[in-house]
Amino acid sequence: MDVIDKNNKTLDYTPLWRLSLNRFRRNKLAVLGTIVLIILIITAIFAPLIVQYDRDEQNLLKIYQKPSKAHILGTDELGRDVFTRLLYGGRVSLSVGLISTTISVVIGVVLGIIAGYYGKKADIIIMRIVDIFMCFPFFVIAITMAAILGPSIWNVMIITGVLGWTSICRMVRAEVMSIKEREFVEAAKALGLTNREIMFKHILPNTFAVIIVYATLGIANGILSEAGLSFLGLGVKQPQPSWGNMLAAAQNLQSLQHRWWLWIPSGLLVFITILSINFVGDGLRDALDPKLKQ
Amino acid sequence: MKDNLLEVNNLKKYFPVLKGVFQKKVGDIKAVDNISFSIKRGEIFGLVGESGCGKSTTGRTILNLIAPTGGSVVFEGKTIFDVENNYEISDEEMRKLRKDMQIVFQDPFASLDPRMNVGDIISEGMLKHKIYNKRDAINKTKELLEMCGLTASNIKKYPHEFSGGQRQRIGIARSIALNPKFIVGDEPIAALDVSIQSQILSLLQKLIEELNLTFLFISHDLNVVRYFCDQIAVMYLGSFVEVGTSEQLFDNPIHPYTQALLSAVPASMPSEIKKRILLEGDVPSPANPPEGCKFHTRCPYTKEICTEKVPELKSVDGGNLVSCHLYS
Numbered sequence: 203m204d205v206i207d208k209n210n211k212t213l214d215y216t217p218l219w220r221l222s223l224n225r226f227r228r229n230k231l232a233v234l235g236t237i238v239l240i241i242l243i244i245t246a247i248f249a250p251l252i253v254q255y256d257r258d259e260q261n262l263l264k265i266y267q268k269p270s271k272a273h274i275l276g277t278d279e280l281g282r283d284v285f286t287r288l289l290y291g292g293r294v295s296l297s298v299g300l301i302s303t304t305i306s307v308v309i310g311v312v313l314g315i316i317a318g319y320y321g322k323k324a325d326i327i328i329m330r331i332v333d334i335f336m337c338f339p340f341f342v343i344a345i346t347m348a349a350i351l352g353p354s355i356w357n358v359m360i361i362t363g364v365l366g367w368t369s370i371c372r373m374v375r376a377e378v379m380s381i382k383e384r385e386f387v388e389a390a391k392a393l394g395l396t397n398r399e400i401m402f403k404h405i406l407p408n409t410f411a412v413i414i415v416y417a418t419l420g421i422a423n424g425i426l427s428e429a430g431l432s433f434l435g436l437g438v439k440q441p442q443p444s445w446g447n448m449l450a451a452a453q454n455l456q457s458l459q460h461r462w463w464l465w466i467p468s469g470l471l472v473f474i475t476i477l478s479i480n481f482v483g484d485g486l487r488d489a490l491d492p493k494l495k496q
Numbered sequence: 497m498k499d500n501l502l503e504v505n506n507l508k509k510y511f512p513v514l515k516g517v518f519q520k521k522v523g524d525i526k527a528v529d530n531i532s533f534s535i536k537r538g539e540i541f542g543l544v545g546e547s548g549c550g551k552s553t554t555g556r557t558i559l560n561l562i563a564p565t566g567g568s569v570v571f572e573g574k575t576i577f578d579v580e581n582n583y584e585i586s587d588e589e590m591r592k593l594r595k596d597m598q599i600v601f602q603d604p605f606a607s608l609d610p611r612m613n614v615g616d617i618i619s620e621g622m623l624k625h626k627i628y629n630k631r632d633a634i635n636k637t638k639e640l641l642e643m644c645g646l647t648a649s650n651i652k653k654y655p656h657e658f659s660g661g662q663r664q665r666i667g668i669a670r671s672i673a674l675n676p677k678f679i680v681g682d683e684p685i686a687a688l689d690v691s692i693q694s695q696i697l698s699l700l701q702k703l704i705e706e707l708n709l710t711f712l713f714i715s716h717d718l719n720v721v722r723y724f725c726d727q728i729a730v731m732y733l734g735s736f737v738e739v740g741t742s743e744q745l746f747d748n749p750i751h752p753y754t755q756a757l758l759s760a761v762p763a764s765m766p767s768e769i770k771k772r773i774l775l776e777g778d779v780p781s782p783a784n785p786p787e788g789c790k791f792h793t794r795c796p797y798t799k800e801i802c803t804e805k806v807p808e809l810k811s812v813d814g815g816n817l818v819s820c821h822l823y824s
Binding site: 395399408410 | 556561594607611620624674
């Protein structure tokens with residue numbers, strides 16, 4: 203026991219999370235993306251404290267005003283403050299992205315692991331379901347479902363979540379199929395672990411890279427499809443703002459040509475958010491891989 | 497013959513060959529074809545043969561890591577499976593039994609989960625079988641690391657931070673963590689370079705003595721097997737051709753294949769003159785093994801009966817068990 207106690211004091215390792223954090227910090231783009239996202243999230247959450255107007259406050263005397271001191275980003279067709287609505291719109295867009303991705307990642311990862319690990323019948327059945335889901339164009343189904351369920355923010359989340367799980371399912375399945383042939387899985391079996399323990403303790407952590415990359419892309423996708431559905435009038439209903447339906451509201455020649463403040467800021471925000479999320483995703487993937495140690 | 501820890505009877509493992517769109521079964525690869533042997537408690541049993549002759553498959557089938565096609569395995573009086581009598585141990589009982597039978601893998605780079613640190617890798621089994629609580633498991637893990645020649649401070653490191661030899665030590669530590677009675681070493685030293693091989697071998701030797709282990713040592717390195725094992729079985733195309741104690745087998749090989757195999761061992765002294773027996777042709781495909789004695793296509797002494805009848809594994813002069821018509 204002496205030896206062990208002596209060695210206890212001289213442990214010279216850094217815990218994994220700190221290693222990961224250090225690696226993440228070294229990736230400048232990822233740090234930039236994180237900062238931008240944090241700012242966006244904070245402004246969305248604390249919107250009421252930042253702006254002096256109400257979300258739906260109309261002022262018909264001041265419609266289509268250019269950006270000025272009173273209205274940083276001007277006003278829209280009902281005289282509502284565009285900047286205020288952008289911040290509130292961020293709440294919708296970010297939460298749609300997050301929740302729809304969570305839904306699709308949960309469905310996709312669970313089914314993907316089952317298909318890849320058990321193979322045979324489970325694999326065939328799940329993969330045929332994936333094929334069926336994949337052969338319908340996303341927007342056609344999404345529009346149909348939105349039309350049936352009615353336009354609302356929750357429906358948008360569910361639709362994009364339920365329709366978006368197929369690609370991650372396939373990637374996770376492929377990854378699992380290659381991982382399960384590795385000897386450490388056999389070793390886990392030899393130790394007496396159950397299938398479920400092997401799947402979630404050994405195989406799942408080894409698919410994190412794929413899942414994280416997909417999830418970040420998925421959030422971006424969720425934001426985009428919310429924007430798309432709202433743009434078509436099937437997403438978030440007025441007067442609740444989202445970046446998508448603000449873009450949609452500016453969809454006429456007059457606005458596009460002469461009132462840039464109606465559509466450039468919301469478009470830009472979608473763009474910046476997605477870019478930041480992708481940077482963060484890349485950074486996370488590299489940071490969480492214990493094999494890369496620089 | 498009493499006190500056999502492990503008894504293997506008529507073990508078979510066939511892998512189906514599938515073809516076409518509908519994956520129709522068109523044949524079998526007979527990786528392990530009807531082998532029987534037993535290992536006494538405390539014995540080191542060597543399994544040698546060319547690559548692809550079914551050594552690893554044998555080891556894995558015994559541990560029930562891959563489903564057998566036929567035969568039975570009895571471990572400590574407990575039947576693990578008996579295909580002919582449609583018996584298979586329940587999953588729950590098998591999991592309990594796993595404590596007593598472990599495996600060390602050939603490739604130290606694939607056999608450790610890259611996302612787990614050494615402590616988690618080694619203590620996983622102890623926690624699963626509730627042998628220790630968390631705190632004790634950590635102490636035990638450190639002890640095991642020291643026992644296997646690593647320092648206890650490595651406990652939080654990840655597998656990629658170690659060299660091949662060190663990783664193999666971790667693999668060995670994992671396999672002895674559950675205090676098993678029986679370990680299958682699936683070419684545990686084949687992926688290591690020679691200087692490390694001897695270190696790992698002496699580590700294994702030490703552990704076998706200290707922990708009173710029974711060992712199934714799979715290898716293709718004849719010199720290693722000769723000095724390491726008590727009993728040796730020579731495999732060819734999924735079947736045993738000769739089984740004997742290591743002295744008998746090396747001093748007096750009887751089967752033509754064993755003779756050829758042993759003649760291929762390089763001489764350790766340049767002055768030593770060795771007669772090399774060169775076999776002609778290649779190993780036949782296990783998907784379509786020759787009729788009769790599997791070795792007859794390459795055997796220098798083929799007789800007519802060899803192409804017709806499968807020779808039985810029989811004792812010759814009270815010594816080695818040999819499967820050859822020349823001696824029956």
